[in-house]
Amino acid sequence: MTTAxxxxxxxxxLGASAASRxxxxxHRVVVLERGAPGREGSGTTAGNLHVQAVHxxxxxxxxxxxxxxxxxxxxxxxxxxxDVEDDLDASVELRRSGGFTVAETPEQVRELxxxxxxxxxxxxxxxxLDGDAAREALPQLGPTVAAATWCRHDGYANPLKVxxxxxxxxxxxxxxxxxxxxxxxITRDGGAWRVTARTRxxxxxxxxxxxxxxxxxxxxxxxxxxxxxxxxIQMHATVRxxxxxPHLVQHIGEGLSVKQxxxxxxLVGGGWPARRLDLDGRSDAGVDSMVGNMALAVxxxxxxxxxxxxxxxxGPLAATPDEMPVIGEVPGSPGFLVAGGxxxxxxxxxxxxxxxxxxxxxxxxxxxxxxxxxxxxQDLPEKKR
Amino acid sequence: xxxxxxxxxxxxxxxxxxxVNGRPVSVVEGVSLAAALVGDRTWTFRxxxxxxxxxxxxCGMGVCLECEVMVDGRPGVRACLTPxxxxxxxxxxxxxxxx
Amino acid sequence: xxxxxxxxVVIVGGGPAGLAAARRLAAAGLSVTVVDEQxxxxxxxxxxxxxxxxxxxxDHRPEGRRLIDAxxxxxxxxxxxxxxxxxxxxxxxxxxxxxxERPVRLRGRYLIVATGAYERPFPFPGWQLPGVTTPGFAQHxxxxxxxxxxxxxxxxxxxxxxxxxxxxxxxxxxxVAGIAEAGRPYRPxxxxxxxxxxxxxxxxxxxxxxxxARARVPIWQDTVxxxxxxxxxxxxxxxxxxxxxxxxxxTVAVDALCVGYGFRPQADLARMLGCAVRTDPATGDATPVLxxxxxxxxxxxxxxxxxxxxxxxxxxxxRGLSAALDILGREGHRPRAGExxxxxxxxxxxxxxxxxxxxxxxxxxxxxxxxxxTLPDTAxxxxxxxxxxxxxxxxxxxxxxxxNATKAWTRAxxxxxxxxxxGFAVSAVARTSSDVFPSRLPVRPVAxxxxxxxxxxxxPA
Numbered sequence: 051m052t053t054a055x056x057x058x059x060x061x062x063x064l065g066a067s068a069a070s071r072x073x074x075x076x077h078r079v080v081v082l083e084r085g086a087p088g089r090e091g092s093g094t095t096a097g098n099l100h101v102q103a104v105h106x107x108x109x110x111x112x113x114x115x116x117x118x119x120x121x122x123x124x125x126x127x128x129x130x131x132x133d134v135e136d137d138l139d140a141s142v143e144l145r146r147s148g149g150f151t152v153a154e155t156p157e158q159v160r161e162l163x164x165x166x167x168x169x170x171x172x173x174x175x176x177x178x179l180d181g182d183a184a185r186e187a188l189p190q191l192g193p194t195v196a197a198a199t200w201c202r203h204d205g206y207a208n209p210l211k212v213x214x215x216x217x218x219x220x221x222x223x224x225x226x227x228x229x230x231x232x233x234x235x236i237t238r239d240g241g242a243w244r245v246t247a248r249t250r251x252x253x254x255x256x257x258x259x260x261x262x263x264x265x266x267x268x269x270x271x272x273x274x275x276x277x278x279x280x281x282x283i284q285m286h287a288t289v290r291x292x293x294x295x296p297h298l299v300q301h302i303g304e305g306l307s308v309k310q311x312x313x314x315x316x317l318v319g320g321g322w323p324a325r326r327l328d329l330d331g332r333s334d335a336g337v338d339s340m341v342g343n344m345a346l347a348v349x350x351x352x353x354x355x356x357x358x359x360x361x362x363x364x365g366p367l368a369a370t371p372d373e374m375p376v377i378g379e380v381p382g383s384p385g386f387l388v389a390g391g392x393x394x395x396x397x398x399x400x401x402x403x404x405x406x407x408x409x410x411x412x413x414x415x416x417x418x419x420x421x422x423x424x425x426x427x428q429d430l431p432e433k434k435r
Numbered sequence: 436x437x438x439x440x441x442x443x444x445x446x447x448x449x450x451x452x453x454x455v456n457g458r459p460v461s462v463v464e465g466v467s468l469a470a471a472l473v474g475d476r477t478w479t480f481r482x483x484x485x486x487x488x489x490x491x492x493x494c495g496m497g498v499c500l501e502c503e504v505m506v507d508g509r510p511g512v513r514a515c516l517t518p519x520x521x522x523x524x525x526x527x528x529x530x531x532x533x534x
Numbered sequence: 535x536x537x538x539x540x541x542x543v544v545i546v547g548g549g550p551a552g553l554a555a556a557r558r559l560a561a562a563g564l565s566v567t568v569v570d571e572q573x574x575x576x577x578x579x580x581x582x583x584x585x586x587x588x589x590x591x592x593d594h595r596p597e598g599r600r601l602i603d604a605x606x607x608x609x610x611x612x613x614x615x616x617x618x619x620x621x622x623x624x625x626x627x628x629x630x631x632x633x634x635e636r637p638v639r640l641r642g643r644y645l646i647v648a649t650g651a652y653e654r655p656f657p658f659p660g661w662q663l664p665g666v667t668t669p670g671f672a673q674h675x676x677x678x679x680x681x682x683x684x685x686x687x688x689x690x691x692x693x694x695x696x697x698x699x700x701x702x703x704x705x706x707x708x709x710v711a712g713i714a715e716a717g718r719p720y721r722p723x724x725x726x727x728x729x730x731x732x733x734x735x736x737x738x739x740x741x742x743x744x745x746x747a748r749a750r751v752p753i754w755q756d757t758v759x760x761x762x763x764x765x766x767x768x769x770x771x772x773x774x775x776x777x778x779x780x781x782x783x784x785t786v787a788v789d790a791l792c793v794g795y796g797f798r799p800q801a802d803l804a805r806m807l808g809c810a811v812r813t814d815p816a817t818g819d820a821t822p823v824l825x826x827x828x829x830x831x832x833x834x835x836x837x838x839x840x841x842x843x844x845x846x847x848x849x850x851x852x853r854g855l856s857a858a859l860d861i862l863g864r865e866g867h868r869p870r871a872g873e874x875x876x877x878x879x880x881x882x883x884x885x886x887x888x889x890x891x892x893x894x895x896x897x898x899x900x901x902x903x904x905x906x907x908t909l910p911d912t913a914x915x916x917x918x919x920x921x922x923x924x925x926x927x928x929x930x931x932x933x934x935x936x937x938n939a940t941k942a943w944t945r946a947x948x949x950x951x952x953x954x955x956x957g958f959a960v961s962a963v964a965r966t967s968s969d970v971f972p973s974r975l976p977v978r979p980v981a982x983x984x985x986x987x988x989x990x991x992x993x994p995a
Contacts (some may be wrong), residue, residue: 086939093942210942229936289511289950289979290484313919313945314484325623335975336623337988344982345989355986358511358979360950448590463680465584469671470679478664478767486920489766491664493917493955495671496578497571498652500950500979501917511979515671516615518573518584 054080054226054254056409057245059233059268062092063209064260064389066216067402070138073223075406080254081217081225082247084232084264088213091262092395094365096285096319097209098298098307100396101128102151102176102201103165108283108321109305109342115373115392119420121168123375123397126416128174128203130399140215142207143312149204149298150188152195152350158303159197165302166199176201188297192352204298206309209395216402236272243272243385256385256409263329263366265376265390274380276388276426279371282324282333284364286340288357290314299351306346308354315360318347324364335362367392370426377401378422379408388423451521468514468525469495469502480504480514481528489528504528537639538627541567541611543861544642546618546628546803549577550847551839552648553605554854560608562867567611567640569618569630571978575602577650577839578670579847583678594677594702613638619976621806626834629988635981637988644834644861647804647822648854651797651840654898656691656905657923657959659913660762661793669699669792676702683708684790688771690714690759693796693895697742704749711786713746714757714773716795716904719894736890757783758908762791779908795901797844798958802973804830804837814843817898818961826881827860828853836861849884852877902962909963916956918949923963930964940964950979 056072058065061083073079081087101124106114135144153159162178169176177200184198185191191198221227228250235246242255261268263280270276295310305320322343325336340362348355368390370376375391387408389401400415407414448463455475462471469492472480479489480502492502495515502514505526514525543559545552548570560566568575574582580598583591593599606612615633622629622639630638653668660666665684669691672683676699686709689696700710720743746753760774760782772785804822805811810831814821822830822837830837836857839850855877859869896904909915911924921944929943937960940946946960947953952974953960 086936089936089939089942093939210945214943288982337620337629337975338623340975341985341989344985348982348986355982357982359976359982359985360979361952361974361976363974448586463584463590464586466587466679466681467584467674470675470681473675473683474679474681480664483662483917483920486914488662488920489664490662490917491767492667492671493655494653494668495674496652497978498951498954499917515674516572 051244051251051253052080054078054252056080056256056258057082057243057252057254058258058260059245060259060261060264061087061213061217061227061229062090062260062262062394063088063213063216063398064262064394064401065258066213066220067398068258068260068389068405069220069225069227070216070223071402071406072409073220073225075410077409079220079225080250080252081220081227082231082233082245082250082252083227083229084261085230087217087227087229088210091365091367092209092213094285094363095209095395096307096309096317097206097212097311097395098309099128099131099146099205099207100124100393101174101203101205102149102199103169104393105151105300105302105305105320109339110323111321111373113371113373117165118168119374120393121174122172123400123416125172125174127397127400130403131205131207134207134212134399138215138219140211140218142211142215144205144207146203146205147296147298148200148202149300150184150191150198150200151300151302152184152191152198153302154194154196155303156196161302162197162199169201174201174203188299190293190295190351190353191299192350194349199302206298206311208312212395212398233268233271236268256387258405259386259388260390262368262390262394263327265368265388267329269380269388272383272386274383274386274427276376276423277371278390278426279369280327280329280366281369282327282364282366283319283321284324284335284339284343284362286318286343286362287360288316288318288354289360291316291357293353295351301346301350304346305343306350308347308351316354316357318343318354320346327366329366333364333366335364368394372425375401375421376423376426377404377418380423381427451519453519453522454524456526462519465518468504468506468517468519468523471519472504472514472525472527477527479527538641539639541565541640541642543567543644543646544569544628544640545646545648547577547648547650547839547841548572548575548612548614549648549650549839549850550579551850551854552577552646553601554851555646555648555838555858556610557601557605557608558855558858559861560605560610562862564865565611567613567642568605569613569616569628569640571615571617573615575605575612575614578674579850581674581678583680587678587680591680617978618803619978619980621803621975625808631980631984635984637984644836645807646857647807647835647837647841648839649800649803649841651844652800652954653794654796654798654958655793655955656795656901656962657909657913657915657917657956658759658761658793659910660764660768662914662917663762663764663768664766665764665768665789666762666791666793669695669794672790672792673699673702676706680706682706683792684788685709686711686788687790687792688712688714688786688788689792690757690771690773691794691796692716692901693794694739694891695794695796697739697746699792700751701742701745704745704751710746710749710751711788712752712754714754714759716756716758716776716901717894717896718755720753720755736887739891758905759791759793760908774908776904776908796895796898797840799841799843801837801841802977804835804841805973806975806977807835808832809835809837817844818902818958819898826856828857829860845884845888849881849888852880852884856881898958902958906962909959915959915963916944916946916949916953918951918955919945921946926960926963937961937964
């Protein structure tokens with residue numbers, strides 16, 4: 051058996067970034083990963099850095115997220131992303147080329163003004179353009195765009211580079227990464243936790259459960275019942291396009307995000323549901339969502355019609371019933387921390403720093419008092435997901 | 436080679452004329468566009484978008500997508516799966532580079 | 535969106551297997567549609583020459599013409615130029631795009647996947663040069679288009695297929711400068727094939743051998759390509775002993791180089807339909823799990839021909855007929871007298887022949903071991919994304935032997951061919967568990983305009 055200061059369960063972007071922060075702080079960190087690192091939600095996400103307020107309801111989502119509450123978190127994450135490449139001494143294709151969130155109906159235009167108030171309150175500068183001004187700024191926008199919010203901080207980082215870069219940094223600073231080590235047991239052992247994985251057993255006073263869509267399954271091993279609602283959403287990539295799309299394009303009222311990645315392909319997403327979520331196998335992309343998402347992309351960016359769709363894929367995500375992030379120590383389980391939820395990629399540097407503070411007893415960079423796991427611990431009937 | 440290239444120069448077979456990068460080329464009726472271009476000694480069909488190296492047909496059965504050319508203004512046409520039609524206008528990425 | 539068209543049987547792939555199944559099923563009165571991406575039926579084996587080529591230079595496989603005519607005469611609906619690119623969310627409706635890239639939806643009470651095989655390349659420095667092709671492409675150019683791939687050609691790789699391709703090139707007047715075979719199948723020489731006791735199909739190989747000997751085409755055994763050079767087109771190829779790739783033994787001037795290491799089943803559609811697959815221990819290829827008559831883990835889906843595992847055209851035809859008879863049995867039809875017994879005997883005979891030829895040549899697992907050290911770090915491994923072998927090797931450690939993590943972190947296999955050309959080599963180089971990239975929707979790139987039309991928002995731009 052190994053002893054460590056912190057066991058991190060999950061080598062996605064949250065586990066990798068937290069491992070890097072904690073290892074740099076001198077903690078002995080072991081990262082246990084059920085498969086290959088960074089392959090699930092963190093390897094399938096679009097890589098958007100959402101700084102302006104987002105669309106609050108992905109297709110099929112029951113409860114809208116609280117966009118006003120998101121704003122200060124987005125602001126703090128945005129500031130931290132600025133230093134990620136220097137800090138890791140690695141290129142993650144970070145690009146702050148700004149983004150547009152478009153509106154098509156009067157109701158949606160009103161929403162743009164409403165969210166601008168939240169943005170401005172936390173110091174996120176945004177500008178609202180009418181349809182013609184938006185088309186002048188981004189000529190690819192289609193005729194149905196009635197208005198658009200411009201935020202110069204919106205951006206992109208390559209998710210396939212971010213997680214590996216954080217992991218490499220963590221390993222450089224002494225962390226141990228154990229891939230293909232699914233955790234099968236978590237028990238209390240004196241004042242510490244004993245974590246059993248397929249190939250390893252590690253004893254540590256602190257366990258961080260950042261297992262993404264499997265977060266509730268890991269928590270259950272430690273006797274903690276959390277009500278999570280994992281989902282699988284899908285992404286689409288077109289062939290390389292010679293039309294340059296310099297900015298991220300989103301929609302305030304429908305599920306859409308479009309951008310061009312460094313390789314030249316367009317990435318089209320927006321939280322459309324995959325054909326199925328399979329936590330024990332591979333989640334599959336579906337045709338209905340593909341058709342719906344691409345049709346929406348063409349309505350907002352008509353040039354997409356001329357392209358060919360290269361591939362679609364699905365990624366499983368942690369999500370909560372109230373659609374807000376969860377981060378904090380589990381009451382009654384000292385040293386057992388959880389972190390997850392949607393938009394985890396944007397929030398990764400922030401949640402990594404927050405977890406470091408929670409482990410060391412320092413004051414977190416943002417107020418997370420209302421985001422803890424308590425709210426998910428209602429005495430619910432056993433759910434099979 | 437062009438003297439013996441059967442597809443472009445055969446006297447016994449009926450031919451059609453297609454346009455390759457603005458130049459008329461006579462080819463045997465109904466052959467694949469990939470064969471027509473190879474018979475015309477055009478091997479650079481496209482350039483790799485990453486490395487910009489010249490690329491030509493590789494698998495000949497629609498899998499590798501290295502033989503994609505523009506036909507009558509439509510990009511991404513796999514030449515190996517496309518029979519020639521009289522008057523079709525073909526553009527390769529090698530146009531104007533003497534390839 | 536238009537309603538799916540319903541058939542008793544939809545067959546994807548009009549090669550020897552699909553055609554054999556289609557003819558038998560239609561003869562029994564079932565409604566059958568064959569869908570094929572190529573402009574004419576026949577698949578790769580019976581690849582049809584243009585009518586004008588056939589008129590002037592003859593048909594290399596007239597039996598293919600007869601089979602296609604019989605299939606059409608039996609009332610089979612033949613949809614050529616139609617690409618099956620996916621499966622709808624119901625798990626059974628095939629999503630197709632027609633020659634004008636308009637969407638078609640096809641549904642069969644039975645689905646037969648006869649999607650054939652593709653060649654197994656292995657990279658070397660310069661394999662991305664124009665003029666470097668698969669042997670299959672050279673064969674199609676010669677047989678279907680009467681066009682030589684070059685004037686002076688080297689064939690390389692492994693397997694019996696190199697021999698007929700060399701003969702086709704000779705027939706067109708091409709100089710075949712030599713054949714490099716990675717294994718040592720022809721002991722002591724190619725002529726020895728003729729002396730082998732096993733008749734019929736091995737005699738076919740011996741026939742090729744005799745022709746190559748008459749033309750004095752050298753066969754270099756235990757020899758692999760270590761590089762190809764040229765600027766806009768290949769001009770030379772350098773060969774070395776497989777065991778000593780760092781010491782080249784000869785450089786040959788060529789204007790075309792055709793390299794292939796046999797074939798891999800094209801099972802993407804079967805996988806997308808949810809048919810169980812296993813990794814074949816001998817080949818490392820994802821191979822559908824099937825009953826002897828080709829029924830998959832899904833009772834309504836059959837996989838036949840090369841897609842079911844490489845066996846050659848006669849085997850493909852037997853598999854096609856077996857699947858047809860299984861379906862007919864389930865539909866309450868009785869087989870013709872002796873039909874089942876004859877088929878079983880054919881199957882056994884072909885199986886024996888296949889194990890004989892397989893034993894001559896290195897297995898894909900042998901090839902992976904043999905070829906891995908021949909590939910320097912600087913060589914392009916993934917030709918779509920221009921990723922080098924070195925980039926894949928460097929990530930292999932952290933990707934922990936997972937072929938998908940290797941793909942994600944390097945982009946190798948992420949391009950338009952979806953890793954079909956480099957997948958075998960990525961697995962070999964990254965030393966991943968013998969696995970292949972998962973099949974992804976769409977199977978081939980599909981026009982966004984086609985999707986829009988499915989959404990009911992207008993036709994192609």
